[in-house]
Amino acid sequence: MTKKLIIFIISFLVLTGCGVQDNILEDLLLAEVTGYDAAGKNQIRGSTVVAVSQSGEKSQMGKEVYAATTHTGKNFIQKTEAEASKRLVGGRLQAVVYGEELAKQGIYDYVDTYRRDPAIGRNLYLAVVDGKAEDIVKIESKMLKTPDVKTKELIEQNSQANLPETNLHTFLYYYYGDNMDPVMPLLKQEKDHIRVKGIALFKNDKYIGKHIPYEDGFLFKMLYGNFKNGIYEIRLKENSYMNIQNISSSVEYNINTNKKPAANISVHIEGSVVEVQDVDLKKRSVISKLERDAEKVFQKNLKKMVRMFQDNDVDPLALGDKARSQIRRFDKKHWYDIYPSIPVTVHVKVKLVQEGITE
Amino acid sequence: MDIQPKENRKVSAYYAMFLIHKMQLGVGILGFERVIAKYAEYDAWISIIIGGLSVHVILWLSFRILHKDGNDIVSIHQFTFGKWIGGVVTVFFILYILLITVTILRTYIEVIQVWMFPGLNAYVLMIVLGLLVYSFVIGGFRVIAGAAFMGILITLPLLLLKYFPLQQAHFSNLAPVFNHSIKDILLSAKTMTLNYIGFELVFMFYPFLNQPRKAEKWAHFGHAFSIFIYLVSALVSFVYFSQDQLKHSVWATLTLWKIVDLPFVERFEYVGISMWLFGVIPNICLGLWAASRAVKRLFYFEQRKSLIYLLAIVLMCSMYFETRQQVDLINTILSRMGFWIMYFYIPILFVLYTVVHKVRKKTP
Structure with missing residues (x-):
């Protein structure tokens, strides 16, 4: 009996030494929407809006935007940490948006990092932005009245009607599959709102610059x-x-x-x-x-x-x-x-x- | 020499089902789809059935060997090959069981490292698991059989999660059926053998079964159930992933858990991987129990002591394999060894044993 008790106690003591980094919600910055833009000379500009929890029982989540220009997708997160007060984590990431210019050059590298990352869920939404992705990210940070993430809700709501179901998994499915090409929602900034402009068409991982207008999304879904x-x-x-x-x-x-x-x-x-x-x-x-x-x-x-x-x-x-x-x-x-x-x-x-x- | 376990240490015949099924359903199921789809692509589900049926035959052969004297492999080897050669063959068998155990432990720890805690100190976790396994095995065979039963009970509901990927299924992926050559399908069936490995332990726990002749039926049920589970898992993964996408998914079943979106838990894979511990622990226990039992029977070494040494060996071997490539390597080695043992060694043993049996009976 005492022997078992000793084993029991030792297990607890030893387990604490597993060296697992603890994630305390208040000590983290939760990335919600990340945007990527082409920034010339093989560089990209990444921007991300993060939720910052604030003290007080009923206080709202504040939102902040971080941005940086780097060579690789994930590196920008590292670079933003230079200005962030807490650790930036991607476990709650809801949507990733790509600027038009970058999407035309091919986005596979910037999707692949999310595919590899075990912290990222599979129903992460991907979208192309008519214009700059950073604009969407900036607007997202101002949408404090919608409690959830606006970009995600917008795509999710429209997936019921005029948009096909598109998320990280479907993109990868159509990208890797032979004889098929992925699609993504095309978003557009309109003053202080985000609007779904249509369905962006891809050839492999490159946005071909054409899209199906929002109204015709219904027709596309009939065939899809x-x-x-x-x-x-x-x-x-x-x-x-x-x-x-x-x-x-x-x-x-x-x-x-x-x-x-x-x-x-x-x-x-x-x-x-x-x-x-x-x-x-x-x-x-x-x-x-x-x-x-x-x-x-x-x-x-x-x-x-x-x-x-x-x-x-x-x-x-x-x-x-x-x-x-x-x-x-x-x-x-x-x-x-x-x-x-x-x-x-x-x-x-x-x-x-x-x-x-x-x- | 031929010590039979006491009645109160035996388990009922139907436990053969849980033991065989549990041993086959280890960590392989978390990511076997990619491997078997290598040759026959999406016709590989046929390979699962073919491979499974062939293992049914091998299982039947094994029981033919075992029914003769009702003893375990240690005495079968001694009977067939004599004391010294038989002993050496048994040592190889022990090493094979230890390799199975190391593979299961190391692969599971790798899953935890990759999917849950990248910064995990694997050594510490292994030692904790080692303590757990030790306390199980020391309890004797009945405790392990109970653990195997519990392990199945706890991990079986995870099968319900297949409902979520089926909502986004592309059933046309499976068509047209039989679009690959027989050779490809058989090659895939060969890679499938790794997942059926583990039933060989019946050579060790056979004397612990009450009414072993009845147990044979249950053992076949257990194996058939394994085929069923592998088949369902593979089919769901095949309709959910496109072919090249599956090639890039190291743990397809785990990735499927990722899309489970329940109102109270957003990321189910964390729950699933934790629950899978109950699926892995009995396997490690069974492996170590079988190995230590064989050592006891062979060298008359006290099982408690040999267990500690074997546990230490398993843990040290697991620590030795660190990178993805090395884990892949032990999986490949095991699957090759398993293939030879299943399809060559067991039939040969059957023939030799039958011949020796006949000869000895004539010359008493």
């Missing part, structure tokens, strides 16, 4: 995968518009495995009419006409979007990967060559199910 929510505005005629709310949308890819590859995308969307002008919704025939009209508009716009991807030689829809899963002995190099010229047809089936609570 099955989803719910979101509202899309359809122009029926001159000065006549209809708003469709998506109840559920599903997509299917069929890639022809013959000698001449061709892709067929079929989308089924069930929606309800939120608002329509100059149309009588009582008649069934009117509704089916609306459905046909909506199908036409969707088909036209979706085809245009796919065409745009092919013209720019980017594959955010992972068309190549879908081909791989349907074709035995798939030749991915050959696919690279033929991708821009593959004929893609899009079929949309719209079903309007509810028209609100009144008739």
Whole structure:
């Protein structure tokens, strides 16, 4: 018995000697949003907004911005410590934003550091900034009224509707995957606000400078995968518009495995009419006409979007990967060559199910 | 020589299931996906089944050997090869068990160092774990079997966490099935053997099972359960990661825990790794118990004392391997040795033992 007790006590004594650095919340600066910008001559300018806990029971978190210009991504954290009063940690990092210029040069190195770091969670949001990333970081520090991190909330909220789910994992998934390219939300500073401008398109890790406008994010999500929510505005005629709310949308890819590859995308969307002008919704025939009209508009716009991807030689829809899963002995190099010229047809089936609570 | 353990030190037959399953499910599961996907890529789940079935056969062979005299490997070796050669072979077997133990301990400590506490003083943690293991093993085989059962009970709920990655699954990753040559699939099955290593300990704890003939069925259940768990883990990782991404993920299962987002704990991998200690401790205990028991049977050395020496050896070896490359190296060495022992040594032993048995019976 005494022997066991001794072992027990010794274990406690010895464990304290494990030399693990303790992290006390009050003694840390928690990085929330980090931004990277190109700064010329192989240099980058990193900036980060940190939460500073303050004394007092109900006091708010203060926010501070640190910035530095260095050669490597992580080094800037080290450099900022020169001005920081406490240790800077990344365990609570919510979003990383990249300036347009840097994104065009390729951001892999600045994503890779987060992939390696075990302290970073997998649902870290990544985004491209139309302009400078530092501006977003600076605005973030002023957003004290929103208790959480604004940049993160903004992307998270919009992922429900017009933005695809994009985080560190999805970026890496599409970056490493063959025959597919990642996308990221494109943010823009507008006076003292942050706005989602659209979906930035990437070729590997390089932003190609083109984006899908925010309104068309709905169309992109129709192709990207099955989803719910979101509202899309359809122009029926001159000065006549209809708003469709998506109840559920599903997509299917069929890639022809013959000698001449061709892709067929079929989308089924069930929606309800939120608002329509100059149309009588009582008649069934009117509704089916609306459905046909909506199908036409969707088909036209979706085809245009796919065409745009092919013209720019980017594959955010992972068309190549879908081909791989349907074709035995798939030749991915050959696919690279033929991708821009593959004929893609899009079929949309719209079903309007509810028209609100009144008739 | 042939000392049988007393009745009150034996465990029920169904414990064979927990013991076999626990020993196979060590640290390998935290990151085996990358290794097995090296050749057959995303067809590697077939390799898990093929490898698993072949181990079923080996397990069946092992029980054929063991049922004959109902004794452990020390006496089987002596019976087959004679006193001296048999003793030498047993020493190799002990070294093999110690290598398994070192690999488990060192790999787990590496996980803690990389994922939780980079500044951790590994020596101190090893000594603490060593004390824990010592107090378990000294309690005898029953305590270890209980620990193995508890270890399974505690770590099994972690399987539910697969729900989170499945929400972002790309099931098309698995298609088209059978897109690789038989050779690739078999090569992947070969790398899978490392994960099935550990059932060989049945050669040591066999006399400790009540009604060993019934235990055979349970042992097969245990192994089948291991196949199932490996299969589920691999399939989930395959649909969650793209192929090149998986190649860069050293610990795929651990990375999957990272995305678990519960309202009360944001980073589940810290909880998961800590819970996994319960999955690792019984393995180390079993390994050390088997090794010290073999030493006792071979050299008539008191088990308590030999345990201390063996523990010291294991800890020192674990301290010796420091870098990622070295940890990888012991894993590779073990998987090669395990492969040879499983698919060559056990069948050969079976043949020799049967022949010697027949010859000796005829000439009493």
